[in-house]
Each structure stands twice: as C-alpha cells, then as structure tokens.
Amino acid sequence: MNNRYKIELHVHTKYSHDSILPFWLLYLKCRICKIDYIAITEHNNIAGAKAFKKYCEQRGNKVNVIIGEEIMTNSGEIIGLFLKENIPSGLSPENTINNILKQGGIVYIPHPYDKKREKTVLLERYISENKEKIHCMEIYNGRNISNEYGRKQEQLAQKYNINGVIGADAHTFFEIGRNYMLVNIRPNSAIKFLKAIExxxxxxxxxxxxxxxxxxxxxxxxxxxxxxxxxxxxxxxxKFRKFM
Structure with a gap:
C-alpha cells in the first residue's frame, strides 16, 4: 500500500501584510494536524517561505515546505510554487506566468471566482489566453464565504481543462489543517507535485x-x-463608511 501524504496549499504567515501568524504556532499546528507538505505563499515575497523552510529544517524536516509566492499582477493574483527567486508584483499576467516558468515553477491560479475579493481575482480572459501554461487552479478556497464561489471555480477549471486543487488560503492558526489534499506520491519537486495531484x-x-x-x-x-x-x-x- 502506498503512503499517503497530506498537502496544504496557499498559506500565509507573519511575512504577509495581512497575517501575524508566527512560525512556532504554524509549526505546532502542522504537527498536530499531521501535515507533511505545506506551500507557503506570502503576498509578493518568497522570504517567508524560505525562512519557514529553514525553521522546519532545523527541527528535523518533519514538515516539508514548498517555496511559493502569491503575486499581485496588474490584473489579479497568480501563485508560483517551487520558486527560487522572488517575482515582482505589478507585472502583466503573461509576464508573471513566464517568470514562474523560467524558474521551473508551478503556475497556480488562486480563487479564480470570488465576488467578495474581486480586486484579487485574475480576470478570466487571462486564464483563457494562458490556459496552456497554467498547471492548476483552485476549485475551492478556504476563504470562500459562499458555496457558489466553489461551484464557479470548479466550472472554470473544467472549462479550461486545468487540474483542480484545494487552497487553504490560511492566514490564522484556526485555518491550518482544515483544507488539504491527500496524495500517494511525495510532492517534493514540481514534476512530482503535478504527478501527485493527478x-x-x-x-x-x-x-x-x-x-x-x-x-x-x-x-x-x-x-x-x-x-x-x-x-x-x-x-x-x-469600516466606518459601511455604517454611514
């Protein structure tokens, strides 16, 4: 019987502007929830992922870290996984995707449909134009407040024949370990990751x-x-304007 590896994708820490999640607490929750692989995808930097990877290595590699970044393009967000270098924000979607591919990384579209976060949703035209270069897309995001968003996301993945994944989009201790995937192949490289999620x-x-x-x-x-x-x-x- 094959081993089962638990992967949690799309996680933020204190290295993102909208999280204060400390490494010790994230590591503790990962160990409690038996997470084998975690993709740290800070907003517009890989510093957090590299730092947490080092933190885990110093503790015996019981939690394996995938280096990622959630990049704000000029038309919505794109995630790169298995990155080696930081990719700047503000580029076009095509340039961002090409930068990920140059590093041998995984092109991953987060929350492709979310009416509450439209400013960060990548416009569908760019998904259509780059569908051959996109490796995976969230069919569910842990921060979707409506089930409708998940249905729409799954429809988009099917429409463009893109492999669907689950993204935690965790920013807090409470969200870790609630949205994940179980795979039979150890996803410790871009090639193995793609094989695993099949x-x-x-x-x-x-x-x-x-x-x-x-x-x-x-x-x-x-x-x-x-x-x-x-x-x-x-x-x-x-916040005050909402009540006025």
Missing amino acids: NKNIKMSKCLNFCHYLTKIDKMINFIRKGDIDGFCRIINK
Missing part, C-alpha cells in the same frame, strides 16, 4: 467567517508595527 483525495471545510475579521485586525497591527498610521486610518475609515 490522483488525490480532497478535504474541504466551510469558511470560518470570523477569520476575515481577524485578518483586518492583523492588518491594523502590522500597520502600527511599521508606524504606518495612514494605512491604519484607511482601514478604520473604510
């Missing part, structure tokens, strides 16, 4: 709505830490 079992859990509120608090904490009072005020003003 035959997978998936575990999906309903969005924890309160985690969206925690993320807003985390953003404010990070603004305060950096001394960015303008950023802090923008969030406060945005």
Whole structure:
C-alpha cells in the first residue's frame, strides 16, 4: 500500500501584510494536524517561505515546505510554487506566468471566482489566453464565504481543462489543517507535485467567517508595527463608511 501524504496549499504567515501568524504556532499546528507538505505563499515575497523552510529544517524536516509566492499582477493574483527567486508584483499576467516558468515553477491560479475579493481575482480572459501554461487552479478556497464561489471555480477549471486543487488560503492558526489534499506520491519537486495531484483525495471545510475579521485586525497591527498610521486610518475609515 502506498503512503499517503497530506498537502496544504496557499498559506500565509507573519511575512504577509495581512497575517501575524508566527512560525512556532504554524509549526505546532502542522504537527498536530499531521501535515507533511505545506506551500507557503506570502503576498509578493518568497522570504517567508524560505525562512519557514529553514525553521522546519532545523527541527528535523518533519514538515516539508514548498517555496511559493502569491503575486499581485496588474490584473489579479497568480501563485508560483517551487520558486527560487522572488517575482515582482505589478507585472502583466503573461509576464508573471513566464517568470514562474523560467524558474521551473508551478503556475497556480488562486480563487479564480470570488465576488467578495474581486480586486484579487485574475480576470478570466487571462486564464483563457494562458490556459496552456497554467498547471492548476483552485476549485475551492478556504476563504470562500459562499458555496457558489466553489461551484464557479470548479466550472472554470473544467472549462479550461486545468487540474483542480484545494487552497487553504490560511492566514490564522484556526485555518491550518482544515483544507488539504491527500496524495500517494511525495510532492517534493514540481514534476512530482503535478504527478501527485493527478490522483488525490480532497478535504474541504466551510469558511470560518470570523477569520476575515481577524485578518483586518492583523492588518491594523502590522500597520502600527511599521508606524504606518495612514494605512491604519484607511482601514478604520473604510469600516466606518459601511455604517454611514
């Protein structure tokens, strides 16, 4: 009988602007939930993934880290997995995808449909134009607040014949270990990852709505830490406008 490896994709830590999740707590939750492979995909940097990989290596490689980055293009977000170098934000989707491929990485489309996060959703025209270069797409995202979004995402993956994956999109301790895949092949390279996800079992859990509120608090904490009072005020003003 083949071994089963638990993979959790699309995870943020204190290296993202909207998370304060510390490494020790993430590592503890990974061990409790028996996560074998975790893809750290900070916003616009690979520093967090590289740092957490080193953290896990110092503890005996009981948790294996996939180096990733969630990159904001000029038309929505794209994730790169198995990266070696940081990819800058603000590029076109095509240039971002080509940069991922130059590194031998995996092109991964996160939350391709989400009405609550439209600013970060990659426009469908770019999925259509680059479908031959896209390796996988989320058919479910742990932060989708509506089941409709998951159905639409699965339809998009089928429409463009792109392999579907489950993305945790975890920013907090509470979200780790709730959305993952079980595979028979150890996904320790881009090629093996693609082979592994051809035959997978998936575990999906309903969005924890309160985690969206925690993320807003985390953003404010990070603004305060950096001394960015303008950023802090923008969030406060945005919340107040909803009640006016």
